[in-house]
Amino acid sequence: MAMVRREIRFLLNDDEMRLTEVGAGDTLLDFLRIGQRLTGTKEGCAEGDCGACTVLVGRLTDDGLRYEPVNACIRFLASLDGCHVVTVEHLRGANGGLHPVQRAMVDHHGSQCGFCTPGIVMALYALWMQTPRPSETEVEIALQGNLCRCTGYAPIVRAALAAADHGGPEGDILVTERASVTAGLKALHDGTRVEVARDGQRAILPADVDDFAAVYAAEPDATVVAGATDVGLWVTKSLRDIGPAIFIGHLDGLQRIEETADGLTIGAGVSYSQAEAALIGAFPHLREYWHRIAGWQVRNMGTIGGNIANGSPIGDVPPVLIALGARVVLRHGAVRRELPLEAFFLDYGKQDRAPGEFVETVAVPRPNPATLHSAWKISKRRDEDISSVAAGFAVTVADGTISDARIAFGGMAGVPKRAEAAETALIGAPFDAKSFARAAEALPQDFKPLSDWRASAEYRMRVAQNLFQRFWAEHGEAQQAELRRAEA
Ligand SMILES: Cc1cc2nc3c(=O)[nH]c(=O)nc-3n(C[C@H](O)[C@H](O)[C@H](O)COP(=O)(O)OP(=O)(O)OC[C@H]3O[C@@H](n4cnc5c(N)ncnc54)[C@H](O)[C@@H]3O)c2cc1C
Numbered sequence: 001m002a003m004v005r006r007e008i009r010f011l012l013n014d015d016e017m018r019l020t021e022v023g024a025g026d027t028l029l030d031f032l033r034i035g036q037r038l039t040g041t042k043e044g045c046a047e048g049d050c051g052a053c054t055v056l057v058g059r060l061t062d063d064g065l066r067y068e069p070v071n072a073c074i075r076f077l078a079s080l081d082g083c084h085v086v087t088v089e090h091l092r093g094a095n096g097g098l099h100p101v102q103r104a105m106v107d108h109h110g111s112q113c114g115f116c117t118p119g120i121v122m123a124l125y126a127l128w129m130q131t132p133r134p135s136e137t138e139v140e141i142a143l144q145g146n147l148c149r150c151t152g153y154a155p156i157v158r159a160a161l162a163a164a165d166h167g168g169p170e171g172d173i174l175v176t177e178r179a180s181v182t183a184g185l186k187a188l189h190d191g192t193r194v195e196v197a198r199d200g201q202r203a204i205l206p207a208d209v210d211d212f213a214a215v216y217a218a219e220p221d222a223t224v225v226a227g228a229t230d231v232g233l234w235v236t237k238s239l240r241d242i243g244p245a246i247f248i249g250h251l252d253g254l255q256r257i258e259e260t261a262d263g264l265t266i267g268a269g270v271s272y273s274q275a276e277a278a279l280i281g282a283f284p285h286l287r288e289y290w291h292r293i294a295g296w297q298v299r300n301m302g303t304i305g306g307n308i309a310n311g312s313p314i315g316d317v318p319p320v321l322i323a324l325g326a327r328v329v330l331r332h333g334a335v336r337r338e339l340p341l342e343a344f345f346l347d348y349g350k351q352d353r354a355p356g357e358f359v360e361t362v363a364v365p366r367p368n369p370a371t372l373h374s375a376w377k378i379s380k381r382r383d384e385d386i387s388s389v390a391a392g393f394a395v396t397v398a399d400g401t402i403s404d405a406r407i408a409f410g411g412m413a414g415v416p417k418r419a420e421a422a423e424t425a426l427i428g429a430p431f432d433a434k435s436f437a438r439a440a441e442a443l444p445q446d447f448k449p450l451s452d453w454r455a456s457a458e459y460r461m462r463v464a465q466n467l468f469q470r471f472w473a474e475h476g477e478a479q480q481a482e483l484r485r486a487e488a
């Protein structure tokens with residue numbers, strides 16, 4: 001058997017932590033507030049929504065030490081092995097005064113009751129480190145995962161835009177101490193499997209992907225935990241015991257993105273944030289859509305594999321990847337099999353995945369240059385909301401005729417699903433407004449959506465049908481206007 005270490009090791013601000021009693025469901029937030037009395041990190045919702053618990057987590061990657069804001073309320077303690085956790089208590093300015101972000105928040109009246117403020121400061125701290133002079137849009141994107149009920153966002157945005165006036169990241173502790181933190185994290189990493197427990201709740205961190213495959217095949221009833229943006233809520237909201245749990249968020253082998261002439265292969269452990277540049281580079285139509293998924297903290301934690309494996313009918317990744325013709329690779333022990341992504345979703349709550357089998361990669365082919373793409377998310381709020389309806393469209397046109405169509409919806413059935421009758425109506429039809437109207441008329445053959453508190457069945461159907469008209473308006477009308485301009 002592989003060597004097993006029986007303690008979790010990580011850095012917390014300036015201190016090294018070595019913990020032997022850690023349960024699968026122990027959260028970082030409880031550890032900070034109750035265990036360490038670091039009460040600057042607040043608990044608002046305990047479900048990843050409000051951002052009051054935002055801390056930075058630094059981790060060694062192929063590109064060096066990388067810090068990201070995450071939600072401590074749904075981040076499990078066991079997942080922090082080999083990481084540097086930075087809380088608001090670690091922030092300081094020159095001569096021990098306020099940090100530039102804190103100074104700007106004070107100067108611009110960015111805080112009233114103050115409950116959200118440490119979380120907002122941490123999100124803005126992460127932004128200031130990455131982009132000291134952000135645009136207003138960049139500030140808005142960075143704050144999507146932080147709710148403030150009393151100040152209003154205008155003063156907070158003004159503070160974010162002004163933070164660099166009080167100093168840039170070059171003098172910040174995370175920059176000046178980068179080399180020593182990197183050395184400290186390297187010293188913690190010994191490449192072994194880690195297993196800890198508290199009250200019988202075991203947490204297992206496999207040594208690598210092969211070890212994960214072996215552990216999961218041997219313990220198929222264990223809970224796989226990737227980014228914990230779903231599983232975290234099973235603990236904090238449903239009070240479920242998740243042990244034994246196999247943590248996979250540290251596995252570099254699941255976080256690779258390979259770009260070839262054929263397309264992209266994305267490891268299941270790649271987070272939304274890690275996937276962003278490659279996916280948007282290859283598929284620019286996903287830019288706006290991607291920033292509509294959750295908020296920054298959840299995008300740093302939640303993984304592509306988790307969004308597929310959870311089988312949710314309202315996950316945002318599956319519809320757009322199905323439209324792009326993605327294929328998923330599943331692995332059990334050393335055995336792999338591959339299937340079209342749409343075939344993975346069998347029925348509500350039921351996926352084509354055997355016990356002990358896991359999602360390893362998803363492959364997305366490069367688009368045909370003649371294919372027109374769109375992706376839309378319809379939700380009640382613009383930011384940090386779950387879809388009522390999500391859609392991916394890929395329509396190929398040759399000589400004025402639609403030669404291929406892949407259209408997939410989320411929120412319209414018990415699984416993410418292709419609109420086969422609508423696709424059939426389009427294929428072979430002329431590329432014109434009438435064809436898209438006919439495809440929209442065919443949509444009730446594909447879906448019988450449900451009513452719930454997000455949307456009624458009628459609304460879902462209407463909005464999904466309207467997307468055909470929107471597709472034509474965005475692509476067809478634009479193309480016709482181009483032709484008219486060329487002829488004139
Ligand atoms: C505040 C908030 C906002 C959110 N907003 C959105 C949103 O806008 N759109 C959206 O689609 N989702 C949203 N989500 C849901 C969540 O972010 C996604 O479903 C996420 O992709 C899940 O990935 P994860 O890595 O966090 O999965 P986890 O929570 O770790 O796991 C989810 C499930 O998948 C299983 N699993 C994970 N990885 C694998 C694997 N490789 N193989 C087999 N099984 C695996 C786990 O066992 C579990 O059953 C939101 C969540 C929160 C908390």
Ligand code: FES
Nearest residue numbers: 044045046051073
């Ligand atoms: S407490 Fe609200 S996101 Fe963590």
Ligand code: FES
Nearest residue numbers: 112113114148149
């Ligand atoms: S200052 Fe009160 S919630 Fe933001």
